[in-house]
Amino acid sequence: MNSPENRKQPVSGRAVDDPSYYRSEPVSFVRRGSRLQGRRLAAWEKYAGQYLYEVPRDIADTSVSRQAGFDQEAVFGRTAPLTVEIGSGLGEAIVTAAAAHPERDYLAVEVYAPGLAQLMLRAGKQGLTNVRVIQANAPEVLEHLLAPGSVDELWVFFPDPWHKSRHHKRRLVKESFADRAHRALRPGGLWRLATDWEEYAHQMRDVLEADTRFENLHDGEAGGWAPRFEGRVQTSFETKALAAGRSIFDLAYRRR
Numbered sequence: 001m002n003s004p005e006n007r008k009q010p011v012s013g014r015a016v017d018d019p020s021y022y023r024s025e026p027v028s029f030v031r032r033g034s035r036l037q038g039r040r041l042a043a044w045e046k047y048a049g050q051y052l053y054e055v056p057r058d059i060a061d062t063s064v065s066r067q068a069g070f071d072q073e074a075v076f077g078r079t080a081p082l083t084v085e086i087g088s089g090l091g092e093a094i095v096t097a098a099a100a101h102p103e104r105d106y107l108a109v110e111v112y113a114p115g116l117a118q119l120m121l122r123a124g125k126q127g128l129t130n131v132r133v134i135q136a137n138a139p140e141v142l143e144h145l146l147a148p149g150s151v152d153e154l155w156v157f158f159p160d161p162w163h164k165s166r167h168h169k170r171r172l173v174k175e176s177f178a179d180r181a182h183r184a185l186r187p188g189g190l191w192r193l194a195t196d197w198e199e200y201a202h203q204m205r206d207v208l209e210a211d212t213r214f215e216n217l218h219d220g221e222a223g224g225w226a227p228r229f230e231g232r233v234q235t236s237f238e239t240k241a242l243a244a245g246r247s248i249f250d251l252a253y254r255r256r
């Protein structure tokens with residue numbers, strides 16, 4: 001019933017304001033305060049022309065057409081290794097990395113417009129030329145937009161944990177997402193993850209340990225957890241998690 005062929009049909013049982021309404025799988029986000037105002041609206045107007053990559057859509061407004069493509073060399077005007085951050089939030093991590101590594105290209109994938117506006121404002125103030133942003137559902141970006149094997153590093157930091165078991169199906173990191181990550185990453189490319197939700201950390205590790213297409217960079221060390229990735233700055237989200245007394249779990253895998 002929910003096969004890709006009939007995904008333009010609304011999925012029965014989903015509310016019309018559920019972003020999964022037209023999709024074959026539930027999405028990992030909800031619609032929330034996406035209206036741009038004030039400083040962020042001004043930032044969007046000033047910087048979208050420079051940083052926003054407009055994606056051809058399928059039926060939903062955060063979807064990605066199957067005919068879409070992303071020509072990295074044409075977009076950035078050069079050849080460079082590409083880091084993709086999924087769910088970049090306010091852009092703290094990716095903009096810091098882009099400023100520190102002008103020799104690399106960075107692509108932020110986020111559905112939340114105010115976060116993207118904030119990211120573009122940070123990048124614009126620093127005059128960065130090696131960052132672009134995409135407002136779309138990440139699994140579709142990995143599956144339809146990015147060329148197979150085109151990503152050097154994939155980052156998924158603090159994906160929404162969807163605590164309740166009846167919502168676990170909405171979690172981003174699961175087998176189907178690993179397929180999409182595998183497709184997008186180059187052989188030898190790295191997938192870095194972090195979460196403050198212990199049970200989700202175990203789910204991530206279980207998914208990746210069971211997937212022989214990925215190799216744990218810290219296999220056999222302290223439960224297979226990675227040390228904190230030095231390129232991952234402490235975001236406001238992480239600050240809140242630490243203040244609430246939660247531990248942070250990092251993982252790092254190489255695509256074979």
Ligand SMILES: C[S@@+](CC[C@H](N)C(=O)[O-])C[C@H]1O[C@@H](n2cnc3c(N)ncnc32)[C@H](O)[C@@H]1O
Nearest residue numbers: 028029087089110111112137138157158235237
């Ligand atoms: C908990 S926040 C973490 C943000 C950031 N990584 C940080 O560490 O501060 C998760 C972010 O992922 C975004 N997100 C969730 N599902 C997404 C999806 N399917 N595609 C793109 N972005 C998504 C949300 O909008 C939210 O901004």
